[in-house]
Amino acid sequence: MILNILASLALLVSILLLGRIIWRRLPELKVLDLESIPKERKSGAKAKILENKFKRQSQEVKEKLGAAISPLKEKFSGLGQRLKDRATSLEKKYKKNSELEGVRSKSINELFAEAEKHIDEEEYQLAEKALIEILARDKKDLRAYELLGEVYRFQKSYDQAAEIIKYLIKLKSLQYRKNHPESQLKKQKLEEAEEAIMESVDVDSDVSRFYDDLGEIYLLDGKPAKSLDCYLKASAIEPNNPKYLDKIIGLAIEVNDPGLAKKTYKRLKEINPENAKLQEFKEALEKKK
Incomplete structure (x- = not known):
């Protein structure tokens, strides 16, 4: 409705401008001296001259009218686009708010x-x-x-996944540091939280599970040394967990730390002599000699 009114106003302004320009040009048409043309020329030649002059004046009128209308056209065209963009924006906002409310x-x-x-x-x-x-x-x-x-x-955004697990470890450390404010967790170094956890007499097994998750993420990201560090910390919390010992042996062999691999192999053999991977680890260690 608004656009129709604006378009009508633009048309009216254009007509008025055209009328004004033609009215100003009428005296020039009146003073055209047809008598100055030699009499021996045919009357058709006079008409041709008059026609050509009128065409030139019409072209001037057209150009001036175009120059006058162009800004208005652009203005109203831009206004129409802005109104359309605003409507689209409001529609998206409404949809987003509806989804958020849901x-x-x-x-x-x-x-x-x-x-x-x-x-x-x-x-x-x-x-x-x-x-x-x-x-x-x-x-x-x-x-x-x-x-x-x-x-x-799952999205293979390993850096983001690692940051989430690190924050979980920091968050979990709060129960071992009663006076530490949660607001400081983001600025705190992971090592500080780990120190508080490791110094605690009774550590929740959830923490070792977080290290297990972090170790898996580093392994998927091609960082075996960091993965090994995570499993060493998980094993420090749960020293008899065969899964962590298994991971330590494999990763120690991968990063070329045979001493750690042998030591952990002996530990795994003591607590879980039926472990199916013992023979595999033994053969891998013998190749390192």
Whole structure:
């Protein structure tokens, strides 16, 4: 409706400008001296001259009219595009707000179920969206962080996945440092959190599991030395866990640390003599001699 009114106004202005220019040119047409043309010429020649002069004046009028209308045309054209862009923007904003409202109306349990479903179906961006909404409501939700780390790992965003697990370790360290504010966690070095955890008499097995996850991420990212460091820390928390000992032996051989590999091999043989990989490790160690 507004665009129609503006277009009508532009047309009216154009007509008025055209009329004004023609009115100003009328005296020039009146003073055209036809008598100055030699009488021996035919009257058709006079008409031709008059026609040519009128065409020149018409062209001038057309050019001036075009120059006058062009800014108006561009202005109204730009206005139309701006109105269209604004409508599109409002539509997107409404849609986004509607979606956000839909997400926020769900419970934490519903969001977890939704995130796990999306992970199973490899819809990782949708899973990430649900998990971030959970963390927006509860910044200490360990389960949400773990699942988010999985999402990034599946997406092969290993740096992001590693950062999530490191933050989990820092977050978990709070229960061993009662006076440490959560607000300082992001600025804190991982080593400080690890020191507090390792010095604790009773460490939750969740922490060793976080190191296991971090070790897997580093391994996928082609960083065996960092992966080995994670499994050594996991084993320090759970020294009799055969999975961690198994990983340490394999990684120690890979990074060419036969001393650590042999020591860990003996430990694994003591606590789990039926381990199927013992013979494989033994042969690998003999090749290192």
